[in-house]
Amino acid sequence: MMNKKVTDRGPLVRVSHAVKTYGPTTALSGVNLHVNSGEVLGIVGHNGAGKSTLMRMLCGIESLDSGSIDFAGMSTRGRNGFPDVRMAYQEGSLALELSVKDNIFMSSSRWMPRLHWHRFAADRASARLNEIFPENGIKPADFVDDLPISDRQMVEIARATITDKLRLLILDEPTESLGREAVEQLYTYVRKLRDQNVAIVLVSHRLREILSVCTRIAVMKDGAVSSICNAEDVTERDLFLAMGGEVVAVDASGGHQSANEANRPVAARVPMETVDGEPAEFIAREGEVVGLAGIAGQGQERVLERLWRGARNDVEIGLKRAYVPGDRQRSGILPLWNVASNLTISALAGLSRRGIRQTDREGELVANWIDRLKIRGGAAAAITGLSGGNQQKVIVARAFASDAKTILLDDPFRGVDIHTKAELYQLIRTEAEKGRTIIWYSSENSEMQHCDRAYVLRANKIAGQLQGAQITDERIIAMSFAEAKDAAA
Numbered sequence: 401m402m403n404k405k406v407t408d409r410g411p412l413v414r415v416s417h418a419v420k421t422y423g424p425t426t427a428l429s430g431v432n433l434h435v436n437s438g439e440v441l442g443i444v445g446h447n448g449a450g451k452s453t454l455m456r457m458l459c460g461i462e463s464l465d466s467g468s469i470d471f472a473g474m475s476t477r478g479r480n481g482f483p484d485v486r487m488a489y490q491e492g493s494l495a496l497e498l499s500v501k502d503n504i505f506m507s508s509s510r511w512m513p514r515l516h517w518h519r520f521a522a523d524r525a526s527a528r529l530n531e532i533f534p535e536n537g538i539k540p541a542d543f544v545d546d547l548p549i550s551d552r553q554m555v556e557i558a559r560a561t562i563t564d565k566l567r568l569l570i571l572d573e574p575t576e577s578l579g580r581e582a583v584e585q586l587y588t589y590v591r592k593l594r595d596q597n598v599a600i601v602l603v604s605h606r607l608r609e610i611l612s613v614c615t616r617i618a619v620m621k622d623g624a625v626s627s628i629c630n631a632e633d634v635t636e637r638d639l640f641l642a643m644g645g646e647v648v649a650v651d652a653s654g655g656h657q658s659a660n661e662a663n664r665p666v667a668a669r670v671p672m673e674t675v676d677g678e679p680a681e682f683i684a685r686e687g688e689v690v691g692l693a694g695i696a697g698q699g700q701e702r703v704l705e706r707l708w709r710g711a712r713n714d715v716e717i718g719l720k721r722a723y724v725p726g727d728r729q730r731s732g733i734l735p736l737w738n739v740a741s742n743l744t745i746s747a748l749a750g751l752s753r754r755g756i757r758q759t760d761r762e763g764e765l766v767a768n769w770i771d772r773l774k775i776r777g778g779a780a781a782a783i784t785g786l787s788g789g790n791q792q793k794v795i796v797a798r799a800f801a802s803d804a805k806t807i808l809l810d811d812p813f814r815g816v817d818i819h820t821k822a823e824l825y826q827l828i829r830t831e832a833e834k835g836r837t838i839i840w841y842s843s844e845n846s847e848m849q850h851c852d853r854a855y856v857l858r859a860n861k862i863a864g865q866l867q868g869a870q871i872t873d874e875r876i877i878a879m880s881f882a883e884a885k886d887a888a889a
């Protein structure tokens with residue numbers, strides 16, 4: 401049950417001079433911050449700024465080196481962290497090999513009855529999932545490992561809200577893998593909690609979302625809160641500048657393919673169908689950036705999977721290809737290796753001479769990418785010690801550092817900060833100009849404007865194609881929902 405009335409005077413949480421280090425890395429360098437009941441506090445900042453670390457401290461699951469956190473008058477956390485504080489984790493906290501209901505039980509067993517707990521956990525899971533994300537289609541008996549990343553994210557959020565008393569809810573990048581509708585549903589629920597006097601802390605790189613739902617916004621920079629403002633007093637650009645770095649102008653004009661370019665050799669081909677059942681093909685040419693757009697889960701990832709598996713059954717693609725997964729926990733990072741090894745693994749063959757490794761060239765390549773993508777942590781750091789966004793940058797760098805001619809991007813920039821994203825859009829264009837083919841699925845329609853062409857998919861079929869300046873959010877949405885005959889026309 402949620403608090404329904406204001407019972408506290410003053411802030412619910414007060415953080416003073418919070419410092420946290422991990423070996424040589426200073427993750428928090430003296431944070432001062434407070435959170436009020438009944439507000440949504442936004443936290444923004446570049447990758448590695450210390451946002452997730454601060455959230456773990458607010459939760460009470462790790463302790464500070466120095467400084468203090470006072471929660472509702474308590475400065476000592478219990479064995480399970482601060483009471484009445486729950487968090488949905490950026491990397492997810494679900495056990496993949498357990499069912500949805502067993503995960504809910506494991507996380508909330510303190511509030512579950514001892515009799516019929518299995519049924520109780522299943523009912524609570526269903527009820528909360530349906531309350532936040534109506535018509536989600538997730539069943540309590542589903543195994544988490546079988547769910548797509550967007551469904552896993554919904555379960556992670558629902559899990560965090562199941563408790564007998566919620567006073568502070570922390571959402572760490574909750575929408576990075578959610579579809580548009582689920583994002584709106586989540587924020588409707590967040591506003592409802594706020595009206596019930598729950599405090600919510602929302603960490604996100606999506607500034608538009610932060611501005612639409614938050615009351616106040618704190619900007620973190622290099623382990624400290626550098627500024628705090630009222631959401632209604634600032635614009636997206638103000639926040640962008642406050643986070644640091646210059647505004648990089650990216651030419652998103654995308655495809656201006658001349659007839660000549662349209663005759664370039666085909667780099668990838670997948671036989672498909674239109675939504676009207678006519679035979680059709682997905683085609684990407686050398687030097688082209690081709691988008692796979694539409695509502696999440698309409699077959700975009702399946703096209704990438706078919707291409708990644710290689711040429712067979714009418715699928716055409718060259719041997720030299722690289723894949724960037726968005727689901728980095730499952731198929732991206734090599735957790736036992738350091739940053740340098742994670743980054744160079746696909747490039748090793750191209751870097752060696754007559755079968756002998758050239759370690760100086762490897763070192764140069766690693767240094768170059770770390771600098772270019774501002775990967776915070778260093779070459780020798782364990783990959784799991786990097787912040788989520790920095791881990792993702794290593795996976796992106798791995799693909800572009802290889803000698804792949806075709807690069808498959810599966811929602812590749814999850815959790816990457818907006819400054820680095822701007823650099824990556826530029827990188828994609830530059831690499832395409834050099835002749836590489838980029839095939840790119842993004843759950844953010846607005847990213848598709850950086851493509852030359854985009855296929856809009858619906859139910860594993862082609863609903864239509866857009867080119868250059870035609871590739872807009874509105875057109876993608878219209879095509880995603882249009883009646884079959886209209887869209888294909």
Ligand SMILES: Nc1ncnc2c1ncn2[C@@H]1O[C@H](COP(=O)(O)OP(=O)(O)OP(=O)(O)O)[C@@H](O)[C@H]1O
Pocket residue numbers: 422425426427445446447448449450451452453454490776777784785786787788789790815817
């Ligand atoms: N368990 C850990 N071991 C080693 N270093 C860590 C650990 N956790 C965090 N760090 C370091 O602390 C710094 C802050 O990381 P944190 O995850 O808090 O950043 P963030 O702002 O959440 O970034 P992102 O936007 O990428 O999620 C990073 O340099 C990271 O490498």
